[in-house]
Amino acid sequence: MRFRTLMYVLSFQLAFFVLSFHASRAWIWLPFSPAVLFLETATGFETMASELTGEGIKASAPALIVGKSGVKHEFAFALLPDSGKVKIVVDTELSVKEVDEMKVLKFYVKVFDTGPEKAVLCVSPKLSERASALAKEYQLVILENEVPKKLIPMASELVRGMVEKK
Amino acid sequence: MKEVKKRTFPLHYAPGKELFQIVVKLSDEPGSYSSILELLSSKVNLIGTTTYSLSDGTAMFSGFAESIVKGQGPKDLEKLIDASKAAMEVVVASGKDGLLVDTFHTGIVVDDEDYMLFRRDGLTHMFDHVAKTLGSGGEALLYQEGYTLSQRNAEDMFNLLGSERVKAQVGVLRRLLSAQGWGVLSSKTSEKDGSFSVEVRDCFECSEGAKSRTGCNFMRGYLTGAVEKVYGFTAVSTEVKCVLKGAPACVFSITQKKL
Numbered sequence: 001m002r003f004r005t006l007m008y009v010l011s012f013q014l015a016f017f018v019l020s021f022h023a024s025r026a027w028i029w030l031p032f033s034p035a036v037l038f039l040e041t042a043t044g045f046e047t048m049a050s051e052l053t054g055e056g057i058k059a060s061a062p063a064l065i066v067g068k069s070g071v072k073h074e075f076a077f078a079l080l081p082d083s084g085k086v087k088i089v090v091d092t093e094l095s096v097k098e099v100d101e102m103k104v105l106k107f108y109v110k111v112f113d114t115g116p117e118k119a120v121l122c123v124s125p126k127l128s129e130r131a132s133a134l135a136k137e138y139q140l141v142i143l144e145n146e147v148p149k150k151l152i153p154m155a156s157e158l159v160r161g162m163v164e165k166k
Numbered sequence: 167m168k169e170v171k172k173r174t175f176p177l178h179y180a181p182g183k184e185l186f187q188i189v190v191k192l193s194d195e196p197g198s199y200s201s202i203l204e205l206l207s208s209k210v211n212l213i214g215t216t217t218y219s220l221s222d223g224t225a226m227f228s229g230f231a232e233s234i235v236k237g238q239g240p241k242d243l244e245k246l247i248d249a250s251k252a253a254m255e256v257v258v259a260s261g262k263d264g265l266l267v268d269t270f271h272t273g274i275v276v277d278d279e280d281y282m283l284f285r286r287d288g289l290t291h292m293f294d295h296v297a298k299t300l301g302s303g304g305e306a307l308l309y310q311e312g313y314t315l316s317q318r319n320a321e322d323m324f325n326l327l328g329s330e331r332v333k334a335q336v337g338v339l340r341r342l343l344s345a346q347g348w349g350v351l352s353s354k355t356s357e358k359d360g361s362f363s364v365e366v367r368d369c370f371e372c373s374e375g376a377k378s379r380t381g382c383n384f385m386r387g388y389l390t391g392a393v394e395k396v397y398g399f400t401a402v403s404t405e406v407k408c409v410l411k412g413a414p415a416c417v418f419s420i421t422q423k424k425l
Contacts, residue, residue: 069309070403071383073302102299109303 041092041122044152045077048159057163058082065089067113075110076122079159086116088162090155094124094148101131108138120158122151171347175214175230176283178266184233185261186210186240189270190247191254192217192225198252202227205250209235209243224254230266286347290374298378305383312387320395333396349373349385349416361421363406364389369416372409381405382416393420400425 042062049061063078065086077090089111093103104127111119119140126144127135135142143154178185188206192198199217206212210231219225240258247256259269274281297304323332323339332339340351349369353362371382382405390403400423407413 067302067306069306069313069383069387071302071306071309073306106300106303109300109307111303113303113306 041094041148041152042076044149045090045155048152048156049077052079052159052163059159063089065114067110068115069113071113073110073114077155077159078116079163086114088118088120088159089114089116090120090122090159092122092124092148092151098126098128099123099131100128101134104131104134104138104140108134108140111138111140118162120155122155124148124151169350172345173214174216174283176268176271178213178230178261179264180232180266181264183261183264184238185264185266186231186233186243187259187261187266187268187270188227188229188231188243188247189257190227190252191256192227193252193254194223194225195252199225199227201250201252202247205246206231206243209233209238209246228268228270230268286370287374290371290376293371293384294376294378297376305379305381308379309383309387309390312384312389313391314387316388316391317395320392324395329396336396359421361419362393364418364420365415366418367415369409372416376410379410381408381410385416386418389418390420399423 045061049059052059058080059078060080061077063075063080065073065075065078065080067073075089076092079087079089081087091107091110093099093107095103104121107119107121120143121135121140122143122145124144125146127142132142141158143151143158145151145154188210190202192202203212206229211234213230213232215227215229217225217227240260243258244256247253247258257270261267274283293308296308300307320332327335340353344350347370349366349371351364351366353364355362366382366385369382369385371385372379386403386405390401393403394401401420402423403418403420405416406419407415407417409416
């Protein structure tokens with residue numbers, strides 16, 4: 001939650017900068033700032049979770065999951081079990097350039113500790129070649145799109161598909 | 167007497183001082199060590215010394231010293247010690263610009279095991295970097311590393327002492343971690359549920375502060391792994407108090423996992 005607060009602060013700081021310095025052209029970048037994009041996707045996952053919860057499926061966004069190590073991990077979204085193994089965890093990596101392998105590794109160590117049935121990393125714009133190869137090796141599901149907002153329906157479709165299968 | 171941290175001397179810096187490292191292979195005769203000390207007493211001020219036995223029955227004396235005789239060089243000291251019956255071999259090296267580094271030893275051996283010194287500060291920064299790069303996953307990784315290390319150490323201890331003796335000597339073995347600078351450990355066992363509460367004062371993992379970590383996960387993993395190995399059950403652990411969160415000492419609670 002602290003990270004989200006930081007993102008809010010960053011968004012407001014950018015808006016403040018625009019207003020204070022009359023940098024009118026900077027407004028153009030406001031919707032594309034990582035902070036704003038993060039907020040958009042975070043809200044998207046929250047909506048997705050509340051819809052699923054309304055249908056009687058246990059989902060949370062963001063989701064705090066305690067791993068085997070006892071460390072708490074935060075995911076953007078998770079489909080939680082009534083008991084036993086976490087069904088699905090979803091995280092996002094939004095960037096202005098290709099997402100590198102360290103971000104995949106960062107996600108993987110959380111996944112390794114929490115041991116879900118499926119792990120999905122939503123990436124915008126896309127993974128680098130090395131990151132892609134690593135994700136494949138770690139059997140992570142990767143969703144890529146240049147428009148971050150479009151990742152929400154993609155993830156939603158995947159999650160629903162998994163729920164219906166069961 | 168109050169407990170203190172042991173001083174070892176791979177390095178000594180004293181600007182303006184004339185420094186020497188004196189290494190003597192002592193003969194296997196009573197009084198060899200004291201006769202060397204007596205010889206040196208009017209020539210140098212010993213900062214720190216160590217002695218240890220070698221497998222061939224001889225012993226080694228090694229010391230860092232400040233000269234108290236003006237113009238005295240390493241060769242003068244070598245000559246002085248070499249003339250003694252107590253010395254079989256002698257090497258004296260001098261420092262430069264107030265800096266003296268141990269140029270004789272090539273590592274540390276503890277009970278036939280190779281050891282190395284590592285700055286606490288360096289280790290905690292390394293841990294911090296892992297957590298900074300990998301986030302909460304990095305902290306989980308540190309837990310796993312601690313857990314795996316303790317399982318391996320416990321296995322070695324079982325091979326050395328036998329499992330029953332290890333169980334009986336847990337209190338003494340805990341002191342081994344303290345002597346190695348991990349922190350001062352004390353533990354209590356709850357009569358209610360058999361859970362352990364382990365307090366670590368001066369815990370190495372957080373003693374130098376942390377920017378990216380939320381607690382002492384390596385230490386927690388180490389203690390959990392040790393409890394599991396020694397008592398033979400699957401354990402769950404939490405860090406109840408941590409110096410990073412303002413507590414005077416770190417406290418870990420380790421309980422048997424309910425299946």
